[in-house]
Amino acid sequence: MRIQIRRERINDCHQTESVIKRAFANAEMTDHKEHELVARLRCSEAFVPELSLVAENNGDELIGHVLLTKVTIGIGHKTESLALAPVSVLPQYQKQGIGKILIDKAIEKAGELGYTSVIVLGHPEYYHKFGFKQASSFEIQPPFEAPPEAFMALEIYEGSLHNVSGIVKYPPEFM
Template sequence: MKITIRQETKRDYQTTEDIVKKAFKDAEYSDQKEQFLVSRLRNSKVFVPELSLIGEVDGEFIGHIMLTKLIIENDEREYETLALAPVSVLPEYQNKGIGSKMINEGLRIAKELGFKSVIVLGHEKYYPRFGFRPASRWNIKAPFDVPDESFMALELETGSLAEVIGTVVYPQEFFE
């Protein structure tokens, strides 16, 4: 199976939202509203068009990922980072490496664009394969109660989180 990964365009928006809805339909830790989050993020100042990616097989849309701007702040400073959310693959294509390929491509592009780090709230057994580690390792905290092993960070540039201390501030679009 040959997977093509490309940047999402405005023409893709409805299909993408359908993919996201189907991908999370039976997910255990989901409110089944991730498609609305994607739409809100696209219409916000945190949206990075180059980091909204579609996965295709034989011209069929089968997956989508999005990385958006995020802030880590403390009393003295703000640090820009990215949020990886959501990662969506149609159920019939899950567990075939498609999500991994999309994530790796998204991380590659993010690094190429000059971003230094990424935050993810996700499965503690899945995301470490990409280099994610508990964010607490860098004194980075979630703004809500979450298991330490599920709230992770990744340095896209070695040492980029070494001096970062603070709490992640998610944009309002994540909470609407």
């Protein structure tokens, strides 16, 4: 198996949404509408086309997708950040490191584009591998009820969340 990560193309949208649906079909914590969220985000001002990435198997089959979209942190002085959501890998390819490859590449690309941090709501055991820490350790809070250990932040560049605090504001498409 040869995995290639590339930017999602316009003609990939339906196939990407199918991957997302199938990836979350048997997930425990889901509303089964992640594909609809991605469709809404693609049409929003928060969408960064370069940060919607797909994984291809042998250059012909889409097997995964990751999306980073713009959010802000703070109320008065706002700092731009990114939200990681969702990460999708077809069930038969899960637990083979494809999600990790997608996330690593998305974070690398975000840094190249000048973004300095990423926010995620997810499994702490999984996201700690990437350097995510409890967002509360940076004095960053979610705009909704969430277990503190599951709401995390990542500094793409060390110290990039220094002097950043407040509530994360997600684009309305997330709600």
